[in-house]
Amino acid sequence: MSDPSPAYEFVSRAKLPTRFGEFTIHGFVETATQQEHVALSYGTWKTNAVVPIRIHSECLTGDALFSTRCDCGFQLEKALQNIVEYGHGVILYLRQEGRGIGLLNKIKAYSLQDTGMDTVEANEHLGFDADLRDYSICKLMLDTLSIQNVELMTNNPKKINALKKMGINVVKRKPIDHGVTDDNKHYLMTKTAKLGHVFNPDKLK
Ligand SMILES: Nc1nc2c(ncn2[C@@H]2O[C@H](COP(=O)(O)OP(=O)(O)OP(=O)(O)O)[C@@H](O)[C@H]2O)c(=O)[nH]1
Numbered sequence: 001m002s003d004p005s006p007a008y009e010f011v012s013r014a015k016l017p018t019r020f021g022e023f024t025i026h027g028f029v030e031t032a033t034q035q036e037h038v039a040l041s042y043g044t045w046k047t048n049a050v051v052p053i054r055i056h057s058e059c060l061t062g063d064a065l066f067s068t069r070c071d072c073g074f075q076l077e078k079a080l081q082n083i084v085e086y087g088h089g090v091i092l093y094l095r096q097e098g099r100g101i102g103l104l105n106k107i108k109a110y111s112l113q114d115t116g117m118d119t120v121e122a123n124e125h126l127g128f129d130a131d132l133r134d135y136s137i138c139k140l141m142l143d144t145l146s147i148q149n150v151e152l153m154t155n156n157p158k159k160i161n162a163l164k165k166m167g168i169n170v171v172k173r174k175p176i177d178h179g180v181t182d183d184n185k186h187y188l189m190t191k192t193a194k195l196g197h198v199f200n201p202d203k204l205k
Pocket of ligand 1: 058
């Protein structure tokens with residue numbers, strides 16, 4: 001009997017010079033949905049090294065359109081800088097916009113937040129769970145990049161648990177609490193109170 005088709009596949013890689021330094025971009029696809037994801041790697045490492053990584057969920061508004069409603073763009077920039085300063089590392093950029101509800105639903109959720117709901121209430125009002133993300137593609141990405149041990153840049157314990165469950169050794173968490181603005185303070189407080197995020201309370205004053 002032939003093997004069932006894999007859930008995810010590596011497709012191709014290429015150089016990606018950026019404002020921060022020269023990365024390599026690695027493309028992956030989810031076979032069932034054809035959803036595309038990328039990993040950005042910088043530098044080299046030995047297989048058993050502890051590699052600094054960030055798992056970053058797509059946020060078109062923050063990552064590409066300079067929105068200050070969230071901290072996403074600031075975190076992405078800081079992670080790229082950290083990796084270049086460190087000399088090597090990886091961003092796993094997952095195309096799970098709006099914590100998995102998609103761009104247009106995120107705009108609907110923003111619209112509800114403009115009327116006073118918080119980020120969790122808005123998702124639920126639209127009929128979604130607060131967080132629909134799935135991190136399983138990270139295993140193929142990390143295997144493809146020969147990474148077993150990581151230092152994870154995050155404030156989100158769910159990402160740590162997801163990596164541990166897939167057998168990745170999370171040696172350390174590096175907080176990434178950059179980019180607090182008057183526009184996103186309430187959002188970050190809600191994530192801390194309702195979504196389990198670990199955030200330095202002094203930064204939210
Ligand atoms: N539904 C919804 N999604 C949002 C909102 N604001 C930002 N997002 C999405 O939230 C996700 C944030 O992703 P990340 O920054 O990787 O994840 P995180 O859970 O904040 O964890 P860390 O940043 O690693 O601490 C992105 O997919 C954004 O598009 C919002 O108000 N509603």
